[in-house]
Amino acid sequence: MSLGAEQRAYLAQHREEAQQRLLSWFERHARDLPWRRDRTPYRVWVAEVMLQQTQVDTVRDYYLHFVQRFPTLDSLAEASLEEVLKLWEGLGYYSRARALHRAARQVVRHHNGELPNTPQGLRALPGIGAYTAGAIASIAFGIPTPAVDGNVRRVMARTLAEPDPTPPALEEAVRQWIPPAAPGAFTEALMELGATICSPRAPRCLLCPWHDLCRARDLGEPEAFPVTKPRKAIPHYDVTAAVTLRWPSSESAPEVLVAQRPLDAMLGGLWEFPGGKREDGETLPDALRRELMEEMGVAINVGEQLTVVQHAYTHFRITLYAFLCTLESGEPTCLACQAFQWARLAQIHALPMAVTDRRIAGALEVWLESRSDL
DNA sequence: AACACGGGGTT
DNA sequence: AACCCAGTGTT
Missing domain, CATH: 1.10.340.30 (Hypothetical protein; domain 2)
Structure with a gap:
């Protein structure tokens, strides 16, 4: 001792x-x-x-x-x-x-x-x-x-x-x-x-x-010295994120749905593109639609894949698939988050986000720029 | 005592 | 890919 x-x-x-x-x-x-x-x-x-x-x-x-x-x-x-x-x-x-x-x-x-x-x-x-x-x-x-x-x-x-x-x-x-x-x-x-x-x-x-x-x-x-304990194997998860867009008017810049994570959760208080883990046997779009219904009470249309992000946390690794989405039905409410908002790109930059979601925001910026060239 | 909690660096 | 952190709080 x-x-x-x-x-x-x-x-x-x-x-x-x-x-x-x-x-x-x-x-x-x-x-x-x-x-x-x-x-x-x-x-x-x-x-x-x-x-x-x-x-x-x-x-x-x-x-x-x-x-x-x-x-x-x-x-x-x-x-x-x-x-x-x-x-x-x-x-x-x-x-x-x-x-x-x-x-x-x-x-x-x-x-x-x-x-x-x-x-x-x-x-x-x-x-x-x-x-x-x-x-x-x-x-x-x-x-x-x-x-x-x-x-x-x-x-x-x-x-x-x-x-x-x-x-x-x-x-x-x-x-x-x-x-x-x-x-x-x-x-x-x-x-x-x-x-x-x-x-x-x-x-x-x-x-x-x-x-x-x-x-x-x-x-x-x-x-x-000192001796190190053997590590436990770390699991891998497929995780989905919804980049849900809406256009308040045909002329204006689009807004995207973001949610603030609960303060007592992992990454608590940070903003994210809502989504979650894919369960066994579930497709990625299925997982995304289920998560958005559970977390925010909305049905969404899942469109093209925006980007893929690999990330390693201390106790698990993830592959994060971000999809462009639109709202199908329902108004967002916070069923499992601290707050939500429809934000424009400039506002997204000012929000605290984890590295993974910041990468998605970067991919969104690139996508919006390429689209405005058309 | 074991585990959750981010992210980046080194080997 | 495995291993390492200028640790703390919860269970």
Whole structure:
């Protein structure tokens, strides 16, 4: 469960050396990242939430746009969820954006607009777990508290040659090595080491400031730590989407039916072209007509296929078939969605959408342009 | 403890 | 194609 006596002694014996070498390495190799320059607690918070399950290079531009539009916690709390989701579009794990927005309003309402400055206070906010609470506390507030993410877990598992370290053991190990004078720099350095040197498959041990402190390397197989569990096979689904068009007048641009997904669902709060999974034995048009009846209470005519989109989620893969459709009968109502609207292309661009539906919107734009040439 | 939750990068 | 993430919340 927790650290063994022998591991505890090993950590105590090499503490000063490990601290000094890691901090000195970090000073030389730290990347020039925007969130390292403006470290208000609010901005550290935004950066750390964006970095959950997401790589630095992906986050950088999102972070800059986000803090430009929402420079303060108050400005974020005052914004609409839709605008926050729009800035999050393409970043994934959208519950992070919903929780961040909810937490900002909570801080304004219950904490006088000031982010809590203790790990426990931070941990109580939505979207802040053990890792993020530790990261904000150490980086923004200088509190010597561990922040264990996947990188830190890997680094410490290798340092101690521990195949499957538990969270309490990891936190205790990191806590022993945090220098009281520089907890934030140490936290960042540990994560940066894992991200750039102590990589999962082929660690670059020759460049590592801890190479001669690493017990896994001593055993000759650093990449064998920590052990990984076998993955479950991921299923594949055929999914349909209806691009349902109507022309308010013969002269005007067409409008297309879009629906907002329920807030507690996957991709919650994002807009989509309605549709859904094809069941066994069902044709794609059959599936589409059934889904539109179930979700929106309308019968549709299914026309030509507009585009096909392949996409892989964490737990399944899909092939998404988008069809041009028209309304046959019924008025749309939200039977299984948050809201719906008939939107023109310009409005579609402004809606928060997942990557798959954004691709469909792109195909629609191309189709409409080719059609206007006729 | 197991699972759901996006998307992009690396090998 | 398989594997990896700068994790959190729910069950």
